[in-house]
Amino acid sequence: MLREQQVIIVGAGIAGASTPWQLARRGVTALTVLEQEDAADRHSSGRNAAILRTAMEDPVLHLLARESLEFFRRPPAGFADHPLFEPCGLYLAAPAAQAGALRAWALDPECAVGAFEVPPAELYAKVPELSPGVEALISIPEEGVFDLSAIHQGFLRGAKAAGAELRYRTAARELLVEDGRVKGVRTDAGDLRAGTVVLAQGGWGARLAAAAGLDLPLVPYRRHLLVTEPLAGVSGWPVVWLSGTEFYFRPESGGLMMSPCDQAVVDPDHGEEVDEEQLGVVAEKAAHWLPLRADAGAAFFWSGMRTFAPDHRFVIGPDPRCPGLHWVAGLGGHGITCGPAVGRLAADWILGPAPRDEAAAALAPGRLLSRPTLS
Numbered sequence: 571m572l573r574e575q576q577v578i579i580v581g582a583g584i585a586g587a588s589t590p591w592q593l594a595r596r597g598v599t600a601l602t603v604l605e606q607e608d609a610a611d612r613h614s615s616g617r618n619a620a621i622l623r624t625a626m627e628d629p630v631l632h633l634l635a636r637e638s639l640e641f642f643r644r645p646p647a648g649f650a651d652h653p654l655f656e657p658c659g660l661y662l663a664a665p666a667a668q669a670g671a672l673r674a675w676a677l678d679p680e681c682a683v684g685a686f687e688v689p690p691a692e693l694y695a696k697v698p699e700l701s702p703g704v705e706a707l708i709s710i711p712e713e714g715v716f717d718l719s720a721i722h723q724g725f726l727r728g729a730k731a732a733g734a735e736l737r738y739r740t741a742a743r744e745l746l747v748e749d750g751r752v753k754g755v756r757t758d759a760g761d762l763r764a765g766t767v768v769l770a771q772g773g774w775g776a777r778l779a780a781a782a783g784l785d786l787p788l789v790p791y792r793r794h795l796l797v798t799e800p801l802a803g804v805s806g807w808p809v810v811w812l813s814g815t816e817f818y819f820r821p822e823s824g825g826l827m828m829s830p831c832d833q834a835v836v837d838p839d840h841g842e843e844v845d846e847e848q849l850g851v852v853a854e855k856a857a858h859w860l861p862l863r864a865d866a867g868a869a870f871f872w873s874g875m876r877t878f879a880p881d882h883r884f885v886i887g888p889d890p891r892c893p894g895l896h897w898v899a900g901l902g903g904h905g906i907t908c909g910p911a912v913g914r915l916a917a918d919w920i921l922g923p924a925p926r927d928e929a930a931a932a933l934a935p936g937r938l939l940s941r942p943t944l945s
């Protein structure tokens with residue numbers, strides 16, 4: 571009976587927070603979450619842009635985003651004592667060369683909800699200093715900026731209140747596999763036995779399993795974010811995402827958060843180092859779109875990892891090679907936006923019976939395993 575069996579979750583980012591929360595609510599209380607750091611937000615889940623944007627080019631991921639949006643709008647009683655996001659409005663904008671491509675997916679009801687095309691003048695009225703050149707403009711007025719800590723801590727607090735144990739400064743060093751089944755993990759403090767082990771390791775996604783001969787092609791990519799020093803006149807701006815040059819900005823801490831939208835493959839142990847060259851790239855993009863702000867000083871500049879499977883779809887579900895082993899990984903650039911549904915789907919797989927919906931099949935780890943060919 572799974573509800574009485576120990577479940578170990580490796581990693582306490584958003585994946586390793588929403589999964590135990592969902593399991594605990596559904597009666598699994600023998601849960602241990604292992605986090606190698608001294609806090610849950612040291613890596614991607616605490617280093618991201620905190621943008622709620624459910625419009626996604628991939629309809630499967632959009633399904634998870636839609637489900638999650640309902641959660642963010644109406645979280646269960648006691649989850650948080652204030653709203654989980656601020657609906658400051660979000661615009662997807664494109665110059666002429668990318669206008670058709672943007673319209674093609676952002677106005678497709680399978681990829682976006684609550685999104686509609688508006689004249690570019692609407693954005694120029696809100697951000698008068700934006701350079702000319704926006705040809706297509708999609709407005710999603712009810713989306714905006716997350717309260718990351720309220721969401722992440724809400725999941726962890728809820729899981730703990732339902733009986734889950736959260737151990738910080740405890741790295742899983744090795745997967746214990748016996749007779750082809752997962753049996754637990756090895757830590758510096760000894761072995762922990764469990765019938766189910768869930769890998770929710772973010773940028774380190776593939777490492778533990780690879781050492782046990784169970785590799786999956788998960789690749790971390792580094793992306794930088796910059797927050798300027800406080801600037802006059804930007805606090806009421808919406809979130810603006812520009813296709814083509816790939817650049818986004820939004821108000822943050824009295825200034826502007828901007829991203830150069832870089833993506834370099836990294837070794838996760840060095841994945842959050844800062845590449846000073848990216849300061850130049852973000853300055854160039856700001857000079858193009860927001861020339862009046864291009865010289866603003868940086869108050870904060872950092873990077874984080876977005877980890878992808880080759881098809882850029884999440885990896886959620888059981889590993890067919892090793893009974894008891896589950897993955898909640900490869901959340902790429904949408905892990906917070908889809909966090910509640912990610913945990914729900916992971917819990918569905920762990921508790922069984924196997925979910926039969928479109929998203930479950932499309933995100934299952936088995937799709938990434940090469941199949942033997944008949945010769």
Ligand SMILES: Cc1cc2nc3c(=O)[nH]c(=O)nc-3n(C[C@H](O)[C@H](O)[C@H](O)COP(=O)(O)OP(=O)(O)OC[C@H]3O[C@@H](n4cnc5c(N)ncnc54)[C@H](O)[C@@H]3O)c2cc1C
Binds near residue numbers: 621622778
């Ligand atoms: C610059 C940037 C901007 C982004 N912007 C957005 C955005 O606006 N909206 C959005 O929805 N998403 C955004 N994302 C994506 C989002 O941050 C990620 O998809 C999400 O945080 C991934 O969560 P995770 O739990 O998989 O990984 P993480 O948050 O990295 O958590 C994994 C945890 O596992 C731990 N761990 C790893 N190995 C072990 C081990 N062996 N033992 C114990 N613990 C271990 C790590 O210490 C870490 O805490 C952005 C990402 C970046 C980098």
